[in-house]
Amino acid sequence: MSSLTNLEHIWSTITEVDVQSIREQAQIPFQVALLGSDADAVHWLHDALRTDPFENVLYPLPQTLWVYHLPGDEHVIESTAGFDLALIVFKEGEQNDLERQAFADLRIANPHLPVLLVQVAGADALQSYSPARYDVNPAVVSVFPTDADPFTHALVPRLLALFPEQHVMLAHHLPGLRHAVAQRLIKETSIANAGYSASTGIAELVPVLLIPLNVADVVVLSKNQALMSYKLALALGKDIAVQEMAVELAGVLGTGFVWRELAHFLVGLAPGIxxxxxxxxxxxxxxxxxxxxxxxxxxxxxxxxxxxxxxxAEAMTEGRARAAALAPKRRPKLRLPSVSRPALPRPRLRRKAGKPEEQETGKPVDQ
Structure with a gap:
């Protein structure tokens, strides 16, 4: 019964999001040119980008990755200038005039083409790596063949900056980027949900707003989680319809959505605490x-x-650290506007029947 409930929840949540455009964007053809005079360096990068990080399988990718050895003929620059990305590869400390000239020629042929000089670092480079040391030139980015994930430190952040709206597409087409892109997507969505909870949580400190904002939180956070899940499926190379994903995740997550929402709701019922x-x-x-x-x-x-x-439990430790920075230091006080009291007229004294009117001194008034 819980799986069926989760399936209905996932489906109702994600159908409110425009997932078709996300799927279509992930499937847009993406062409990458690899150029270099060092055949070993070029072939290593070619294989690393098309290696599935989970099954260690090489995908052919004939329509995505194109290898050109330098020096090439006069058509090399002309051909690669129309690609989506050009990576000029060289070993650390061995960049020569061929790579520099190819970089300059590509920038002239297509000023809008993203071109990176990819430096294949040595065996011990990662231990002392820092962008300030290795990537002095903004166009140069280091990769580390001896690391389990050679692209996480420099290449992936640079590519995500160059293609800010196409992270899922990059991972979908290039298996070697999938681990780094997926983990970054999870972290960014987790931080975004924490930030959203902080912003609405401040308002919830006013008790009258508590219940409606808790309900809204469940909807917004669940949408973010569902959207993240679909992006992850696409980024990890799956060409999957959202209906199929919803069925699969109902069994994968079990009661994950339910306990998260219940805990979130119950904790939110304690204002300030x-x-x-x-x-x-x-x-x-x-x-x-x-x-x-x-x-x-x-x-x-x-x-x-x-x-x-x-x-x-481990994520809660980091979550509390982020919460400490996001949450207000003390509960805000609800202050009502001050209202000045109007001056009231003095009551008039009534004269008693049968007695002469008296002055304020209490003496009879002269007849």
């Missing part, structure tokens, strides 16, 4: 859901309840 835990739960709940989806589509297995519980 529940704000920090509420922000932490929004962060941790989103993080765990993202990791469960990542493991399912990446490794084709489910997280066990014990794994989810442990992951949630």
């Amino acid at each position: 529940g704000l920090v835990p509420k922000i932490a739960i929004a962060y941790a709940g989103t993080f765990v859901i993202g990791q469960a989806v990542y493991v399912w589509y990446g490794h084709k297995r489910k997280l066990t309840p014990q794994q989810m519980k442990q992951m949630f």
